[in-house]
Amino acid sequence: MQAEVRGDGPLEFRLPDPDRVYSRVRLDAGLGTAGVRPELAWADGVWSVEVALPPLHRVEYGFEVTQTVLDPGNPARIDTGFGDRSVLELPGYRPPAWLGREVAAGTTTALASGVDGVTAALWSPQDLPDDVEAPLVVVHDGPDYAERGLLTRYLTVLAADRLPVRALLLTAHPRELLYAASDEYAEALVTHLIPSTKQRRATSASIAVGASLGALAALHAQWRYPGTFAGLLLQSGSFFTPETDPQESGFARWGEVTGFVAEVLTESAAAALPPVAITCGAHEENALNNRLLVHRLREVGITVSHTELADLHNFTCWRDALDPALRELLAAAA
Template sequence: MSARHRRPDEDGPTDPGSGPLIGADRVQFRVADAEHALDGVRLQVDWMLGQTDPEFGWSAGRWTLDLPRPAAWRLEYQFTVRRDGDTVWTTDPGNPRRVPNPFGDKSEIRFPDYREPPWLLTPATGPISEIVTPGGRLAQPVPVRLWSPAGLPSDQAAPLLLVHDGTDMARRGNLLSWAAEHARTRPVRVALLDPPDGLRDEWYSADPDYSAHLAEVVLPALTARVLTGPVVGLGASLGALAMLTLQRRHPGSISGLALQSGSFFTPSLDPQESGYRHFDRVCAAVRQIGAGPDRSVDAPPRTVPTLITCGSIEENRFNNEAMVATLRAQGYPVTFRLVPDAHTMIGWRDAWYPALDELVAGLR
């Protein structure tokens, strides 16, 4: 069977019998098919479905799937539609709400109690400058852009937020709007770090050369440009792992950590990830930190205030809970927050206020 992707508008006009019916505690997905021309429809998600079978049933000219509401404010999803031996990945043609995703747009459901953070309306005013650094031991230099609040002089000290996947966090997550809102009470600068195409997995999967480069090249270049207060490392998924390994390997580089949905893989908790090409290296790094089954590790050279957030329905929840327990046992002041979401940019974004504000406020 072949598989391909299709734009939602290729599926034709939206039928009034299509689209999700959303209630406070459930949702019914619907795809109209009066002629029964399709062979099947399946819900495709990146979060834990529990006991729900994702295969739709057909009756009375429509494919439907009833889903009890998971522990989330909102859901992102796609469909696979089967016809004549062909499988098509698509967004929901009956749902106009979309969210961008690096692997293809997703359809979105928002339950009635979901509210966007109010700081999204804050204009992200302030200059952005490129920080040029040599590549050193890396195949390419780390692209770095520095944002500062409007009117903040370079010789005025302010906390620095060091951000993995920085441009994506700024574009899809509106991170600079959060920073502009935060600057109304305490200025904060934001360094946006971006891996070049094809290097994200290599760098963020606990690569020691990358950690050393941030500590020995990137951070000195930033502190030479502006007067910097405490440095907070922010990263999500593999970016969270890379921030934690930076702090462990170079303890003086980071004053606080904001780790979101970290890819803290272990063989026992994450066998589904074993096909990932850097799985063994990630597991080794997590084991070295001490989040393995025995957690036998020497005390870290320095502990820092740490915020860990994770989606309530994502697979990484279990390895994040294990990492929280490990870091607390080692003396880290850890704040852990489960977000009613999955492994998504919006879920990470929605956790910044007030959690990230509180982390920055506690650093001097």
């Protein structure tokens, strides 16, 4: 447990939790007020909250923590990246048909990214020589997409259907900064990461894939460097606006994100974007800002497919929406 006073400013309370064992943390403290006990937010392995400096000489405090307990009577589990969860599949749900296909696994090779805070790996289907040209899918949060969203499993299906694709799997840390409309990251991606990969493998068109902030980073890179991608698959993108997302106003790069999204929603440069596929959970917070982006892109004549699933903001939702969205983008870019 940690607490500190920042000069004459707020009092910050911090509770380390690198494995995110807790699902909720609330401050239990006598602060000389009758207000609601503040909730702590988790980021980079730590729960934290800032409160106004109280009119006291000392503060007695603790943390109320809630741990997630899985349903012992339900063996269906899923790794969310924030801990396991029990799963209940409701009537009407059908997993993608491609999950049942038997296909040969591909290979993943670690790459030296040459960019601070970014790790990279290259996935290729079996028996695809390095000098044979193929599309490159540039994937933000790539290892999570491969493990939890089964993206590379889907790419093996495409390869079996004679549509071989390589994937550049990227991880950024801290993603809350690098993926959030960062001009520095966009420059590194477009001028270094992608060209260095193309030097290693023969590449035709490049398609960007991302979810949440990763989708924002993909759109931002294309916006700053037109012509980089032949298509964009944007899943549950964090396209925040003050009107649709006031609950996110405390996000560290709120101004940068909303400023960039405002450009896309108002400037004529949007008409130069490549074909876009947008998918989202129909009942998640980002559904509203995703619909707003779809409307804008269609308004300026961009080819846009829009898919909403009866789900929320998670990798299963994004996995289930890969087909036919990504297949169609790759076909259009060929």
